[in-house]
Amino acid sequence: MPDPTITPELIAKHGITPEEYLRIQGILGRDPNFTELGIFSVMWSEHCSYKNSRLELRKFPTTGPRVLVKAGEENAGVIDIGDGWGVAFKMESHNHPSAVEPFQGAATGVGGILRDIFTMGARPVFLLNSLRFGDIRPNAPNAGTNRRLLSGVVSGIAHYGNCIGVPTVGGEIYFDPSYDGNPLVNVFCLGTLRTDEIRRGAATGAGNPVFYVGARTGRDGLAGAAFASRDLTEDSKADRPAVQVGDPFIEKLLLEACLELFQHPEAVVGVQDMGAAGLTCSTCETASRGNSGIEIDLALVPQREPGMTPYETMLSESQERMLIIVRQGHEETVTKIFEKWDLPCALIGRVTDDGFMRVKNHGVTVAEIPAKQLADEAPLYKREARRPADLDSRQQFDLASLPMADIQALLPKLLAVPDLASKRWVYRQYDHMVRVGTVTAPGSDAAVVRIPTGDNTWKYLAASVDCNAHYVALEPKLGALIAVAECARNLAMTGAEPLALTDNLNFGNPHVPENFYQLQQAVDGLAEGCRAFDIPVTGGNVSLYNQSPAGPIDPTPTVGIVGQIRDPKHITPSHFQNQGDAILLVGEIGEELGASLYLREAHGLKRGRPPELNLDREKKLHDAVRSAIRLGEVRSAHDLAEGGLLIALAECAIGGTKQLGATVKLDFPHARLDGLLFGESQSRAILTTRPENATALVALLELRGVPARRIGTVGGCELVVQTTGVAPSEFKWDVAELHRVWNVAFDEYLG
Amino acid sequence: MRWAVIQFPGSNCDQDVYHVLKNVLAQSVDYVWHKDTSLNNADAVVLPGGFSYGDYLRCGAIARFSPIMPAVKEAAAQGKTVLGICNGFQILCEAGLLPGVLVRNTSLKFRCETLPVRVEHPNSRFTRDYLTGQVLQLPIAHGEGHYVADEATLDSLFVHQQVLFTYSDTRGRSTAESNPNGSRRHIAGITNRAGNVLGLMPHPERASEKILGSDDGLGLFTSILASAGLPLAQAA
Numbered sequence: 001m002p003d004p005t006i007t008p009e010l011i012a013k014h015g016i017t018p019e020e021y022l023r024i025q026g027i028l029g030r031d032p033n034f035t036e037l038g039i040f041s042v043m044w045s046e047h048c049s050y051k052n053s054r055l056e057l058r059k060f061p062t063t064g065p066r067v068l069v070k071a072g073e074e075n076a077g078v079i080d081i082g083d084g085w086g087v088a089f090k091m092e093s094h095n096h097p098s099a100v101e102p103f104q105g106a107a108t109g110v111g112g113i114l115r116d117i118f119t120m121g122a123r124p125v126f127l128l129n130s131l132r133f134g135d136i137r138p139n140a141p142n143a144g145t146n147r148r149l150l151s152g153v154v155s156g157i158a159h160y161g162n163c164i165g166v167p168t169v170g171g172e173i174y175f176d177p178s179y180d181g182n183p184l185v186n187v188f189c190l191g192t193l194r195t196d197e198i199r200r201g202a203a204t205g206a207g208n209p210v211f212y213v214g215a216r217t218g219r220d221g222l223a224g225a226a227f228a229s230r231d232l233t234e235d236s237k238a239d240r241p242a243v244q245v246g247d248p249f250i251e252k253l254l255l256e257a258c259l260e261l262f263q264h265p266e267a268v269v270g271v272q273d274m275g276a277a278g279l280t281c282s283t284c285e286t287a288s289r290g291n292s293g294i295e296i297d298l299a300l301v302p303q304r305e306p307g308m309t310p311y312e313t314m315l316s317e318s319q320e321r322m323l324i325i326v327r328q329g330h331e332e333t334v335t336k337i338f339e340k341w342d343l344p345c346a347l348i349g350r351v352t353d354d355g356f357m358r359v360k361n362h363g364v365t366v367a368e369i370p371a372k373q374l375a376d377e378a379p380l381y382k383r384e385a386r387r388p389a390d391l392d393s394r395q396q397f398d399l400a401s402l403p404m405a406d407i408q409a410l411l412p413k414l415l416a417v418p419d420l421a422s423k424r425w426v427y428r429q430y431d432h433m434v435r436v437g438t439v440t441a442p443g444s445d446a447a448v449v450r451i452p453t454g455d456n457t458w459k460y461l462a463a464s465v466d467c468n469a470h471y472v473a474l475e476p477k478l479g480a481l482i483a484v485a486e487c488a489r490n491l492a493m494t495g496a497e498p499l500a501l502t503d504n505l506n507f508g509n510p511h512v513p514e515n516f517y518q519l520q521q522a523v524d525g526l527a528e529g530c531r532a533f534d535i536p537v538t539g540g541n542v543s544l545y546n547q548s549p550a551g552p553i554d555p556t557p558t559v560g561i562v563g564q565i566r567d568p569k570h571i572t573p574s575h576f577q578n579q580g581d582a583i584l585l586v587g588e589i590g591e592e593l594g595a596s597l598y599l600r601e602a603h604g605l606k607r608g609r610p611p612e613l614n615l616d617r618e619k620k621l622h623d624a625v626r627s628a629i630r631l632g633e634v635r636s637a638h639d640l641a642e643g644g645l646l647i648a649l650a651e652c653a654i655g656g657t658k659q660l661g662a663t664v665k666l667d668f669p670h671a672r673l674d675g676l677l678f679g680e681s682q683s684r685a686i687l688t689t690r691p692e693n694a695t696a697l698v699a700l701l702e703l704r705g706v707p708a709r710r711i712g713t714v715g716g717c718e719l720v721v722q723t724t725g726v727a728p729s730e731f732k733w734d735v736a737e738l739h740r741v742w743n744v745a746f747d748e749y750l751g
Numbered sequence: 752m753r754w755a756v757i758q759f760p761g762s763n764c765d766q767d768v769y770h771v772l773k774n775v776l777a778q779s780v781d782y783v784w785h786k787d788t789s790l791n792n793a794d795a796v797v798l799p800g801g802f803s804y805g806d807y808l809r810c811g812a813i814a815r816f817s818p819i820m821p822a823v824k825e826a827a828a829q830g831k832t833v834l835g836i837c838n839g840f841q842i843l844c845e846a847g848l849l850p851g852v853l854v855r856n857t858s859l860k861f862r863c864e865t866l867p868v869r870v871e872h873p874n875s876r877f878t879r880d881y882l883t884g885q886v887l888q889l890p891i892a893h894g895e896g897h898y899v900a901d902e903a904t905l906d907s908l909f910v911h912q913q914v915l916f917t918y919s920d921t922r923g924r925s926t927a928e929s930n931p932n933g934s935r936r937h938i939a940g941i942t943n944r945a946g947n948v949l950g951l952m953p954h955p956e957r958a959s960e961k962i963l964g965s966d967d968g969l970g971l972f973t974s975i976l977a978s979a980g981l982p983l984a985q986a987a
Contacts, residue, residue: 162861249804428863433890456770
C-alpha cells in the first residue's frame with residue numbers, strides 16, 4: 001500500500017505547523033516523505049523536544065560538586081554519594097495515557113522510568129509516585145470515573161513494579177476537580193551504580209554494530225509522543241491505540257541482561273532505551289550525541305506483527321526495548337547474554353560518520369535525516385505569558401466574616417478527606433519491601449531506603465515527592481518555591497541532607513498565556529528554591545496540554561528530592577513513639593489560612609494567598625532539626641503542612657504502628673482559634689524527645705535561631721488540645737476513633 | 752552448610768535470600784541458574800520469591816519445567832532441605848513436591864504488609880528455634896497466596912504435622928479477619944510428609960534484620976542450621 005500523499009491536512013494532523021514544515025524542508029533540502037514526516041512529528045512534539053518549555057528550563061541550576069551527569073546530557077542525571085558510588089534518578093509523567101487507559105498508562109509509565117535508570121548502568125532500587133485525580137467522594141460529580149482511574153492507575157503501578165521487583169516505597173496522592181478527566185501520574189525512580197561504571201548513550205566509532213534488544217516491535221503506542229502533546233477531548237478515546245502495553249516480566253529479563261552486559265565495558269560503546277518515539281528517538285539521539293550517523297535496516301528489526309510499514313516501525317512505542325551500540329568484534333558477548341536471558345537480540349545497523357540518520361527497509365532507503373538537526377535543533381518557542389486576570393481577586397478572602405467551624409466535629413471529618421486520609425488502601429497493593437532495603441515504611445514524611453555498597457556495607461537515602469498545587473494555583477512562583485521547601489523539610493525530618501532534585505512540570509495548554517505564565521513563574525520558584533537549598537536539578541520531565549474541555553489542571557510542578565543520612569542511628573520516624581515523651585512545637589507561631597485545606601474543606605473556599613515563606617527561617621529549621629537528630633535528642637519529627645498544627649498532631653498520634661494519644665496546651669496569643677489550629681504557616685515542625693531532654697532540646701534549637709517550646713506530653717488514649725486566651729477551649733478526641741475514620745476512608749470510597 | 756539459591760527468569764527475591772544467608776548468617780551460598788541441571792552438591796536449596804515467567808499461565812506453572820527442577824526433586828528425595836518462599840512455594844506445588852495449590856487472594860488484590868503468623872509446632876527442622884504457638888511478625892507480598900486443597904488433604908496435613916505456619920492475630924487466634932488471602936484453614940506454610948521440603952507464602956528473608964522492622968524470620972534459617980548440627984555462625 002503506497003504512503004499517503006503529503007497534504008496540508010496531513011501535516012496539521014501530525015501536529016506540525018506551516019513554519020515548522022518550512023524548517024523541515026530547509027533541513028532536508030526537499031520535501032519530507034511520509035515516514036520522515038512522522039519522524040519529525042514525534043521528535044518535534046512537545047513531549048520529546050520540550051519546544052515550549054526549553055527556554056524556561058534553562059533557568060534551573062544544574063551544576064554542583066556532586067553532579068556526575070548533568071540534566072539534559074543523558075537519560076537521567078547522576079549524583080555522587082561517596083565512596084565510589086552514585087545514584088541516577090528522575091521523575092517522569094504518563095498523564096495522557098493514564099487518562100484513557102489507566103492500568104497500562106500507569107504501568108508503562110513505571111516501565112519507562114525504570115528503563116531511563118538502567119540505561120545509565122544503574123540498578124533501579126526504589127520507586128515513588130505522585131498521583132492526582134478528581135474528587136472520589138460519593139457526592140462529587142465525576143466520582144465514579146475518578147475512582148475507576150485511581151483504581152486502574154494503582155493496579156497498573158502495582159502490576160509493573162511488583163513483577164519487576166523494584167519496591168514502591170512512598171509518594172503522594174491528591175484530589176481536586178481540576179484533575180477531572182486529566183489525572184496526573186508522575187513516577188520517580190532511583191538506581192545505584194559505581195561512579196566509574198556510568199553508561200552513556202552516544203553512538204561513536206564508524207562501523208560499530210547497532211543492536212536492538214528486548215521485546216519485539218508491534219503497532220502499540222503508535223505516535224504516543226504526539227498524543228501526549230495534545231489536549232484531551234471527548235475524542236481522545238480513539239487515541240487508545242496510542243497507549244502502550246507493558247510486560248514487566250520482559251523488562252525484568254531486559255534489566256538483568258543489560259546489567260550483566262554492562263559488566264563488559266569493552267563491549268558496550270553506548271546504550272539508550274527506546275521510550276517515547278522508540279526507534280526514532282534512540283537512533284537520532286545517540287547519533288547526535290556521538291556527532292556521528294546511524295544507519296539501520298528495518299527488515300532486521302524483530303517484529304511481532306506482519307506487514308508493518310517503516311512509518312509504523314519507526315514510530316512504534318512498543319515497550320521493553322533498548323538500543324545498544326557495540327564495539328566491533330564484541331558482538332558475541334552481547335548475543336550470548338541475550339540468549340541466556342531468552343530475549344530477542346538483533347544486529348540492525350551500524351554507526352556511520354556522515355551525520356545522517358538513515359533508515360532502510362530491505363536495503364531501500366526510506367528515510368534520511370541529519371541526526372543532529374533532528375535531535376537537537378527542534379524549534380524553540382517563547383510563549384506569551386499573562387498573569388490571570390482574576391488571580392489578585394482570588395487571593396483575597398474575607399477572614400473577618402469567616403465563621404468558626406465546629407472544631408470538635410471537624411477533626412475526624414478532615415482526617416477522612418481523601419487528601420489526608422490513610423493511603424494504606426493504595427500502598428498495600430505495592431510490594432514496598434522487596435530488595436530488603438526499605439527502612440521506613442510508607443506513611444512517613446519521606447521514604448528511607450538502605451542501598452548495598454558491597455560486603456554488607458550500606459548507604460542510607462531518603463526521598464520524597466511533593467507539591468501543593470493549590471498554593472501554585474493561587475500564586476505560582478511562591479507555590480513552587482514552597483514545594484521545594486516542603487520537600488527538603490520532609491527530608492530534614494528523617495535526618496537527611498538533600499542532595500539533588502528532579503522535577504515533573506504538569507501544566508495546561510502552553511498556547512494559553514495564563515497557563516504559560518504559571519509555568520514560567522513556577523520554574524522561577526523552583527530555581528530559587530534549588531539555589532536556596534544549594535541543590536541542583538538533575539533532570540525531569542515536562543508534561544503540557546493537561547487540559548480538557550472543562551479547562552486546565554491546577555498548575556502542578558511536582559518535585560522529588562533525594563537526600564542522604566550518614567548514620568542509620570539518625571533515621572528518625574515521623575510519629576509519636578513513647579508514652580511520656582515531651583512534645584515540642586518548633587518554628588514561629590502562625591495563623592495563615594490563605595489557600596489552606598481548612599478553607600477548602602470546612603468553608604468551600606479555594607482562595608487566599610499561600611502562606612509566606614522565609615527561606616532563611618526555613619533553612620535554619622532544617623539545619624537545627626538535623627543537628628538535634630545527630631545529637632540523639634529527637635525521638636520523632638513531623639513537619640506541619642496541609643491542615644496545619646492540629647492535623648500534624650493528629651497524624652503523629654494515629655500514623656505510626658501504634659496509636660498514642662497526647663495532651664497538648666497551646667498557650668499562645670492568637671487572633672482566631674481556627675487560624676491557630678489549621679493555619680498553614682511554613683517552616684514548622686512537631687518534635688518529640690525524652691521528657692528529661694526537653695529543656696535542653698529547646699535551648700539547642702533556640703541557639704540555632706529556631707524558636708521552640710514544649711507544648712505537651714505523649715500519653716493516654718486521647719488527643720487532648722487546650723488553648724488559652726480570651727476564649728480558652730479544650731478539645732478531646734479518642735485516638736482509636738480518629739485512627740479508625742482515617743484508616744477506613746479509602747476502603748469506603750473505593751470498596 | 753552449602754546453600755543454593757535458584758534463579759528463574761523473573762525471580763526477584765533471590766538477592767534478598769542470598770544476602771541474608773551470606774551476610775547475616777555467614778553461610779556458603781551460590782546462585783544456580785534455572786538452565787543448569789545440577790545443584791553442585793548443595794546441602795540446602797532455596798526457591799525464592801518473585802514472578803517466575805511473569806506468572807504466565809499460572810504462578811509457577813512454567814518454572815516447574817525448568818531444567819533445574821529434576822535436580823531439585825532429587826535433592827528433595829534425598830532428604831535435603833528444600834525451602835520455597837512465596838513464588839517458590841507456588842513452584843513446589845506445581846511441581847508436585849507439595850500438595851495443594853495457591854490461587855488468587857479472595858480480595859483479588861495484591862497485598863503487601865507485615866502481619867502475625869503463628870508457629871504451629873517446633874517439631875520440624877524449620878521451626879525448632881521457635882515455640883509452639885509463637886506469633887511472629889512476618890511480611891507477605893502476594894496476589895496469589897490463597898492455599899487450597901481438598902478436605903481430606905487438609906485434614907491429613909494437620910494430622911501429620913505438616914502445617915508449620917498459619918495466619919493469626921497478635922494473640923495467636925486465627926480468624927477470617929486475620930487471614931490476608933482466604934487460605935483454607937489459614938495455612939501460610941506447609942511441609943511434605945517427610946518434613947524436609949517447606950513452602951511458605953510469608954518472606955522470612957524480609958524479617959531477618961531488626962533495621963527492617965522485624966527479625967522474627969531469622970529463626971527459620973537458624974532452625975535449619977541447628978537441625979544440621981551446625982553452630983550458628985556470627986554475622987560477618
